[in-house]
Amino acid sequence: MVATLVAWLYLFLLSWVYGSWLLVFILRVLKYERQEVDIPIPLKVILGFVFLSAAGIWFSLFLPLGWLVNLLFLLGAIFLAWRNWTSYRLDVSRFSASSCHICDFLVFMVLGIIFIFALTGASGKAVNPDTLLYHIQTIRWAETYPAVPGLANLHSRLAFNSSWLSMNALFGFGFLFGQPLRALLGFLLVLSSWYFLTGFSDFVARKSLVGLFRLSLILVLAYVSKSEISSPGTDVPAILFLCLGTALYLDALDRQVVAADVYKIFAIVLACFAVTIKLSVLPVLAIPLLVIIKNFHRREIIILVSLFSLFVFTPWLARNVILSGYLLYPFPQIDIFFFDWKVPAERVEDTRNEVTAFARMPSQPVAYAIQQPFSVWFKEWFRVLTGFRTVLFWAAVFSPVFVGLRYFISTKINKDWLILTLCSYLALLYWFISAPSFRFGIGFIAITLMLVLLLFLEIIPIKPMRILGFLIFAFCLLYPGYLSFMLLQNDNLHSRLVFPTPYESPKTSVCYIDDKLLNCAEIYGWCGYDSFPCAIKIRDDLTLRGEDWAAGFRSNNP
Numbered sequence: 001m002v003a004t005l006v007a008w009l010y011l012f013l014l015s016w017v018y019g020s021w022l023l024v025f026i027l028r029v030l031k032y033e034r035q036e037v038d039i040p041i042p043l044k045v046i047l048g049f050v051f052l053s054a055a056g057i058w059f060s061l062f063l064p065l066g067w068l069v070n071l072l073f074l075l076g077a078i079f080l081a082w083r084n085w086t087s088y089r090l091d092v093s094r095f096s097a098s099s100c101h102i103c104d105f106l107v108f109m110v111l112g113i114i115f116i117f118a119l120t121g122a123s124g125k126a127v128n129p130d131t132l133l134y135h136i137q138t139i140r141w142a143e144t145y146p147a148v149p150g151l152a153n154l155h156s157r158l159a160f161n162s163s164w165l166s167m168n169a170l171f172g173f174g175f176l177f178g179q180p181l182r183a184l185l186g187f188l189l190v191l192s193s194w195y196f197l198t199g200f201s202d203f204v205a206r207k208s209l210v211g212l213f214r215l216s217l218i219l220v221l222a223y224v225s226k227s228e229i230s231s232p233g234t235d236v237p238a239i240l241f242l243c244l245g246t247a248l249y250l251d252a253l254d255r256q257v258v259a260a261d262v263y264k265i266f267a268i269v270l271a272c273f274a275v276t277i278k279l280s281v282l283p284v285l286a287i288p289l290l291v292i293i294k295n296f297h298r299r300e301i302i303i304l305v306s307l308f309s310l311f312v313f314t315p316w317l318a319r320n321v322i323l324s325g326y327l328l329y330p331f332p333q334i335d336i337f338f339f340d341w342k343v344p345a346e347r348v349e350d351t352r353n354e355v356t357a358f359a360r361m362p363s364q365p366v367a368y369a370i371q372q373p374f375s376v377w378f379k380e381w382f383r384v385l386t387g388f389r390t391v392l393f394w395a396a397v398f399s400p401v402f403v404g405l406r407y408f409i410s411t412k413i414n415k416d417w418l419i420l421t422l423c424s425y426l427a428l429l430y431w432f433i434s435a436p437s438f439r440f441g442i443g444f445i446a447i448t449l450m451l452v453l454l455l456f457l458e459i460i461p462i463k464p465m466r467i468l469g470f471l472i473f474a475f476c477l478l479y480p481g482y483l484s485f486m487l488l489q490n491d492n493l494h495s496r497l498v499f500p501t502p503y504e505s506p507k508t509s510v511c512y513i514d515d516k517l518l519n520c521a522e523i524y525g526w527c528g529y530d531s532f533p534c535a536i537k538i539r540d541d542l543t544l545r546g547e548d549w550a551a552g553f554r555s556n557n558p
Contacts, residue, residue, distance in 0.1 A: 001119055001120065001122075001123045001496060001497055001498070001500075002497065002498045002499075003177060003181060003498060003499050003500070004119060004122050004123055004181055004183045004186070004500060005119060007171070007173060007181050007183045007187075008119075008183060008186075008187050008190075011049065011171060011183075011184075011187055012045055012187075013077070014048070014052065014073060014074065014077050015044075015045045015046070015047075015048030015049040015052060016041065016044055016045045016048060017048065017077040017080050017081050017084075018047075018048035018051050018052055018073075018076075018077065018080065019043075019044035019045055019046070019047040019048025019049070019051070020044050020048070020080075020084060021048075021080045021084060022047055022048065022051055023039060023044060023047065023262070024084070026262060026265050026304060027262070029300050029303060029304055030258075030261055030262070030265075030300050030301075030304070031300065032258050032261075032262075037258050037259050037262050038259075039259075039262060040194075040195055040198060041194075042191040042192070042194040042195045043195055043248075043266060045191055046188065046191050046192065046195070046244065046270070047266060047269065049188070049191075050269055050270060050273045050312075052073060053163055053166075053167045053170075053273065054163075054273065054276075054311055054312045054315065055073075056069060056166060056167060056170045057163055057166055057276070057315040057316055057319065058315040059072075060142060060146060060147055060166055060315070060319065061146060061147050061315060061318055061319065061322070062146050063146055064142070064143055064144055064145055064146060065142045065143055065166060065169040065170040066143055066169075066170075066174075066175045067175045067176075069170060070170065070171075070173075104201075106200070106473065106477075107197045107198070107200055107201065109477070110193075110197060110218075110473075110476055110477050110480070111190070111193060111194055111197055113477065113480045113481045113484055114189065114190055114193045114218070114222075114480045114484075115190050116484045116488075117222075117229075117480050117483050117484040117487065118185075118186030118187070118189045118190050118229060119186060120484065120487040120488060120490075120493070121186060121225075121226075121229030121230055121483075121487055122181075122182055122183055122185070122186035122229055122230055122500065123230065123496040123499075123500040123501065124229070124230035124487070124490070124496070124500070124501055125230060125501045125504075126182060126230050126231040126232070126501075126503060126504075127227060127228075127230065127231060128228060128231035128232075128233040129524070129526075130233060131231050131232060131233065131503070132503075132504060132506060132524075132526035132527060132528070133157065133524070133525055133526060133527075134155060134157035134158055134160070135165060135168075135231070135232050135233065135234075136232075136503055136527065136528065136529045137155065137158060137527050137532065137533070137534055138157075138158050138160070138162075138165045138169075139165055139168050139169045139172065139174075139180055139232065139529075140169075140529060140532045140533075141158065141532075141533070142165065142166050142169035142170075143169045143172075143174050143175070143180070144532070144549075145549065145550045146550070147318075147319050147322040147323060148322070148323065148549065148550060148552045148553075149322050149323075149339070149341040149545060149551070149552030149553075149554075150323070150324070150325065150339075150340075150341025150342070150343070150545065150552040150553040150554050150555075151323045151324075151552065151553065152323055152324040152325075152329065152343045152348075153341065153343055153542055153553040153554060153555050154513075154533070154535050154542065154553050155535050155536060156330070156343070156347065156348075156350075156351040157351075158323070159320070159323035159324040159329050159330075159343070160234075160329070160330075161316065161319050161320050161323055161324075161329065162234045162276070162277050162278060163273070163276040163277055163316060164184070164232070164234045164237045164238075164277045164278075165232060165234065167184060168180055168182070168184060168232040171183070171184060172184075172232075177499065179502055179503060179529055180232075180529075181500060182230055182231060182232050182500060184232075184237070185225065185228065185229055185231075185232075185236060185237055185240075186229055188237065188240055189221060189225055189229070189240070192217075192221065192240055192243070192244055193218050193221065195214070195244075195247075196214045196215055196217045196218050196221075196247065197215065197218065197476075198211070198214070199211035199212060199213065199214030199215040199247075200215050200469070200473050200476075202214075202254075203215065203469045204469070207462060207465075208254055209454055209457050209458060209465075210250045210251055210253070210254040210454075211254075212454075212457070212465075212468075212469050212472065213247065213250060213450055213451075213454055214247045214250075214251070215469070215472055215473060215476060216450055216472055217243045217247060217450075218476045218480070219472075219475055219476060219479060220239070220243060220442075220443070220446045220447075220450075221236075221239070221240060221243065222479050222480050222483060223442075223479075224236050224239050224439075224442055224443075225240075226483050230500070230501075234277055234278045235278065235439045235440065237277050237278075238274055238277040238278035238280065238281045238443070239281070239442065239443035241270050241271070241273055241274035241277060241281075241284075242271075242274050242281050242284050242443045242444075242447070243443065243447065244270045245267050245268075245270040245271035245274060245284055245287050246267075246284075246287070246420070246424075246447055248263050248264075248266045248267035248270065249263075249264065249267040249287050249290070249291075249420070250417075250420070251263050252264045252267060253416050253417075261301065264291050264295075264301070265301075265304050265305075265308070267287050267291070268287065268288045268291055268304075268305055268308060268309070269308050269312070271284045271285060271287040271288055272285070272288065272308065272309055272312040272313060273312055275313075276312060276313070276316040278440075279328070280431065280434070280435060280440040280441075281443065282430070283423070283426065283427030283430050283431075283444070284427070286420075286423040286426075286427070288305055288309065290419065290420070290423070291305065292305055321337055321339075324342070324343050324348070325337055325339050325341055325342025325343055326342070326343070326348065329343075329348065330348045330349075330351040330352040330355070331348075331352065332345040332346075332348040332349050332352070340545070340554050341545060341552050341553065341554045343555065344555055344557050347555075350366075353366055353370045354366050355435050356369075356370060356434070356435050357369035357370045358437065359435035359436050359437035359440065360372070360377040360380070360381055360435075360436060361377050361380045361381065362384075362437075363380075364380070381436060385438065389438055392442075392445050392446070392449070393438075393445065395449055396425075396428055396444075396445040396448045396449055397428075399421075399425060399448055399449060399452045400425065402452050402456075403418070403421060403452060403455060406452075406455045406456055406459075409459065410459050412459075413455065413458075414455070414458060417451065417454055417455055417458075418455065420451060421448065421451040421452060421454075421455065424444060424447050424448040424451055425448055427444045427448075428441065428444045428445060428448050431444050502529075503528055503529040504526075504528060505528035505529070505530055505531065506521065506522070506523045506524075506526040506527065506528055506531075507522045507523055508520060508521055508522055508527060508528075508531045508534060509522055511535075511537075511538050512538070513538055513542055513543065513544055513553070514543060514544050516544065516549075518533045518534065518535065519531040519532070519533065519534040519535075520534070520535055520536070520537060520538065521534060521535070521536050521537075533549060539555075541555045541556040541557045542554075542555060542556075543555075543556060
């Protein structure tokens with residue numbers, strides 16, 4: 001835990017410096033003065049982290065994500081901090097000058113509990129089965145080599161190209177500790193909760209329903225991260241950035257012009273970054289689209305949307321092409337490149353079918369599951385849902401009925417909230433049609449239901465609404481408190497006081513590509529961090545493109 005805490009402190013300071021610098025850039029493009037807007041520290045840190053993440057993807061095209069890239073980021077931060085020292089002092093003075101009334105006390109009490117939960121959980125055993133299947137090996141390849149051409153030919157899932165796994169390679173500090181830390185999810189969980197908790201203050205002081213929406217997101221993140229906090233998995237961080245982007249967009253609608261514009265840009269950056277973490281949250285791009293539609297006449301907004309979209313997406317798409325030969329993987333329909341390392345289209349389609357089949361009928365063979373009609377696979381899919389998830393699913397599916405009821409009660413309705421609710425429902429349908437694994441869609445389900453609730457809250461008298469707000473806050477205190485208590489009961493907590501529990505090392509066997517030796521998995525396709533490079537199996541058509549692993553892989557089949 002000590003190593004994780006040190007990593008958090010380093011990331012906080014580093015991201016704070018870059019986030020503050022980026023905020024100054026945004027304000028200059030928007031032609032605002034720095035003093036006109038006061039952005040919370042956690043948002044600046046999150047913005048800086050996303051900037052470093054996107055910059056890291058750029059570097060990954062040419063360099064391994066290790067000590068050299070970290071050194072470049074550190075030197076840049078030292079220079080920026082020296083140039084803009086007064087802005088950080090201003091942030092600290094604003095923070096320390098906050099009046100310590102009961103609201104502040106309650107907020108930081110909850111934040112402290114979430115901090116304990118995140119720090120304790122981040123040091124535990126990585127329990128996500130996909131971690132051994134491909135997360136660890138993806139991280140190890142990014143730590144060891146620049147983007148490797150045709151890596152998907154070795155193992156199809158190594159080309160899923162989540163920016164989250166690249167960031168775990170960069171900020172896992174494996175070059176210092178022998179194995180990378182799993183510190184990033186806990187770090188962002190604390191920061192996002194810090195921002196969401198400001199919603200309680202907004203609700204109490206300004207009766208802001210958007211603030212109540214933000215506060216409720218803490219329960220969503222605690223629920224989805226309770227078993228994933230110690231894994232470098234991609235599902236929870238994708239949901240986290242989906243929640244952040246949605247909250248920031250709503251926050252922009254709830255603020256004055258200057259702050260509103262800045263929050264819109266923040267929402268766009270986080271929405272774009274969410275897609276590079278996991279394609280299942282692709283509908284979050286509705287947020288940039290809504291901003292563009294509403295601000296098409298404003299040149300400054302369009303310039304910033306274009307710049308940040310290109311900065312985030314360009315290196316990510318380039319990595320897709322290098323790793324697999326396709327612009328989007330695994331989507332063989334977008335086939336515009338003809339590199340020798342390109343994965344055969346039928347194999348990409350098989351990978352896509354595996355994802356869809358597992359989401360629909362995980363206990364059935366892929367060939368069988370993918371051919372079943374809706375009436376068959378839905379019955380099997382629905383049968384394994386827990387009671388709580390069943391209620392959430394049906395409530396989300398029939399949410400348009402509730403929206404219609406809300407309109408029937410009162411036609412006076414916030415059109416921006418209504419449009420966002422519609423976009424969220426369409427995203428829900430996208431998830432269900434494409435790959436309906438519940439862990440992929442829980443973010444859309446939760447946000448859809450919360451937006452519908454928001455539409456009802458705007459017609460409820462203030463007294464019942466205030467009671468609801470304090471009940472939600474109480475849950476935000478009790479639920480993370482319960483999760484923290486359960487983690488602190490762990491008997492082996494003392495053994496990971498300094499370093500987290502190491503990755504497992506499943507049994508592997510020796511195999512060859514051409515005349516080069518590597519490891520092949522023997523149990524469930526699992527590989528450890530130390531068994532590198534490792535693959536599930538070696539196909540007869542697989543060959544090297546050069547003398548070493550960095551040259552990449554290709555298939556001899558057309």
